[in-house]
Amino acid sequence: NSPSSFVGFPLRIPVLFFWVAQVHPNSFLSSHFFPLVYVYGSYFSMLTLWRWLRLPLAAGSSHSISSGTVHKFFYVTGPSTEFANVLEQLESTFYMQALQKFNLSDFTAAGFTSPQIPLQQFQAIATDESTHATTLQLAINALGGETISGCTFDVSSLLTDVSTMVAAARLVENVGVSAYLGALTLINDTVLSTAAATIMTVEARHQTILNLLSGATAIPQAFDVALNPSEILALAGGLISGCSLGIPANVPLQLNSSGPVLAGMELNFTSTALNGTSSSTNLSCQFLAGGLAAAIVQPLCECSVPQNITGPLYVFVTNSSQPLANNIRDAATGTIVAGPTLIFIDNQQDALAMAARPGLNSTVTTNSTATTTASFAAPTTVTLTPATPSPSAVSATPSPSTVSATLTPSTTLTSSTALTPSTTLTPSTTLTQSTVPAQSIVTTTISPSQASAILASMSA
Structure with missing residues (x-):
């Protein structure tokens, strides 16, 4: 089944063409030698590529099949292109149903300043994913393959409201980037790896947009985490049914949380793999984030x-306390009992995110530790837990005493202005870098649209 087993004879064909052209210089073969060789070479190249794509990974082989992926996922026990097509259809179905269900008023109710902001982005992302799915299916058919049939995608639990949908989309795009990075580690063919990289950059753009639409940090880490297909299916496999993907999935892991998750807070999980052993001293929980070596x-x-x-x-x-390497080639995946699940720690909020969606988290403090968590595994669930909503507020603490200032229509702050109990500001009031608050704690109640400008002034 190795390509080398069928390379020898076909490569002799151009040599035969050349010999005939030399012996019979006036023949059709002689006058059309180069076009014929070009057509034959193109056909043989496509045939070779297809054979590579359908080769199974040899168990224990030191060679990684370079055709492991055409998009975000690589081949393990079935054709990679067919599997990738299923996953692209899942993403396309999710975005299509979301756009069909939610209207402008739904986005406004979810806290967006202008509903056109998220709507435009979701339409663009949906178009990208649909294009990926269509192109991949055409490629499979052109190469003589058959797409996996019978798959159904149940995304209804992700579309209960806009907030849940946005959280699910954020998870989908972050998981997609991680899966794609994992696939790239097994691609040796430069043509395939380049093609895959052109798609990865688009997925990363989706990831950034969804971070902002979730009211978080656009680029929270300098690195991403690579995952293998079994780990990907632990996160997304619960959405796919009715077909065999040929990839063994890790046991899903679900975080139990009924409220905001804080740094230092104890976590509890549900998984069929735990079977009531969550308190066992033989098990460990392991956290992987971008940039960590282990x-x-x-x-x-x-x-x-x-x-x-x-x-x-x-x-x-895991059933071991040995840290998992943040490298899927070296990670001791045999120690994984369940997971991964994915949580988002949103302890920093970009000004751009606040401007786009001030209604998501209207209480902003300099020491916020609230996190957003989202996961869907079989059975599929998505949990969104931003900080508890309250009237928009900004707190600054320059000194031990407290002064309350109500911002109303008549005051402009300058470098010589101190905040006092009677200080008032209008929505047009500007805090400059030279503004000096009085020696007190100042609590200013404002409209959400002013939060970004005031936070920037206080941190200057």
């Missing part, structure tokens, strides 16, 4: 959100 390991019975991490955080349950 996972942060804690006993499962003492598992809590790590400090000083912002953005996506993958959580595994």
